[in-house]
Amino acid sequence: MSSTEPVIRIADLPDRVGQTVTIRGWVTHLRSSGKIAFIVLRDGTGLLQCVVVKKEVDEASWETFGTLTLETSITVTGAVRADARQVGGVELGVTTLAVIGASPLDYPIQPKEHGVDFLLDHRHFWLRTPRQVAIMRIRNEIEQAIHDFFYERGFIRVDTPILTAAIGERSGLFSTEYFDEGNAYLAQTGQLYGEAAAAAFGKIYTFGPTFRAEKSKTRRHLTEFWMIEPEVAFNDTHANMQLQEDFVSFLVQRVVERRTAELAELERDISKLEKIRGPFPRIDYTDAVATLQKKGSAVQWGEDLGAEDESLLVEDYETPIFICNYPKEAKAFYMKENPADPRTVLCDDMLAPEGYGEIIGGSQREDDYDKLRHRIQEEGLPLDAYGWYLDLRKYGTFVHSGFGLGLERTVAWICGTPHIRECIPFPRMMHRLRP
């Protein structure tokens, strides 16, 4: 292994045909036909077929080839040459070959089908496979696009606390001891803090992990997931939905433009993603219930919509849709009462197409001190814990709105994966805490 040889990344090789380069990576596949042998090497940027011909390498390198196993990390040096049969159009004619780190023969992931439970037990290795690499690169693209979208529009990113006193929504909380302060809870949302920050900066967003201790066992739920929560001062519910529409369209088109290779690896139907541009239909909850009843659903006005109801509504559209203005009882205490129909609140759920369900929940926030205080009491929540939150309405209250986008659900939809657990590097679910 020469330290003077420049180390090149596989993705850059098409520009280096004819040059001699050194690559470091992991053995992904091995084939041998006696005096000629093939190594498929992975370096995190792509795959490269390395051709080892006995007559063309030194004896030590040929013997080294014989010891190679799957996932051995190696250094190879050789000439880059064009070969139309290869992905990326190049292969490497090896001149020397050396092992960095050996890999025992019992490497568990084989180039074949495995069960999901087995793969999740070996998530640290599963992550190395082409499909998983593609998903994580798309996830990264979406994360970067989120930051770009908000930065270009003058939003400030605000990091909200993960350890909190009891505050937020009603669903299950993870708790831990916190010195002499009693229990601390892992945050289920950064929204309330986001509202405080909106009065400081005007337009903000949060980007962080959130935790739900519900015993949910579905393809759409994790106990730890990442959520993006914008909050905008002086935006009403209509401006809020416009922002959501622009935001989601931007994310999808960004992935379509920049991650075509990864979408191809996932065999995603890109034509379905290209249609994701505003406007998205805005359906009032009351109209949605009427439509559902016509379609044979048993749903009654006042009830929340079930997963089956959501699918029935989405099936008529190729873009995401909004369901707006749910009954007060079905939604959180902080949502603003609808002046046009006080039985309902100014809120919206965005449902993704193709059965991926709710990816956004948003609302205009209650900005009236007395109404909010009343709602907190109505829900049986401890008033004293919400003192600072009520203060936001006492000192210069302001119309404001925001929403929460579930990152993994968005990644799952854009990638077309059947289960959300593939869309986060190390998923946390009810029955899975490791690796």
Added chain:
RNA sequence: GGCCGCGUAGCUCAGCUGGUAGAGCAGGUGACUGUUAAUCACCGGGUCACAGGUUCGAGUCCUGUCGCGGUCGCCA
């Protein structure tokens, strides 16, 4: 938590109305100078999740326990 389903070789699975455990892949040895999950020959590999029951006999039927998956509810 409710309902449905699964647990057999390292992995993926088959195993019928109960009759003494199978395949492919992976692994080992050998052959092969253009392979793309290479091919060919030969070889090793099992507490059928666990406990109890029915039976002459249980991987198979029954009960319980454990583990896991799907779905619903909750939500992003």
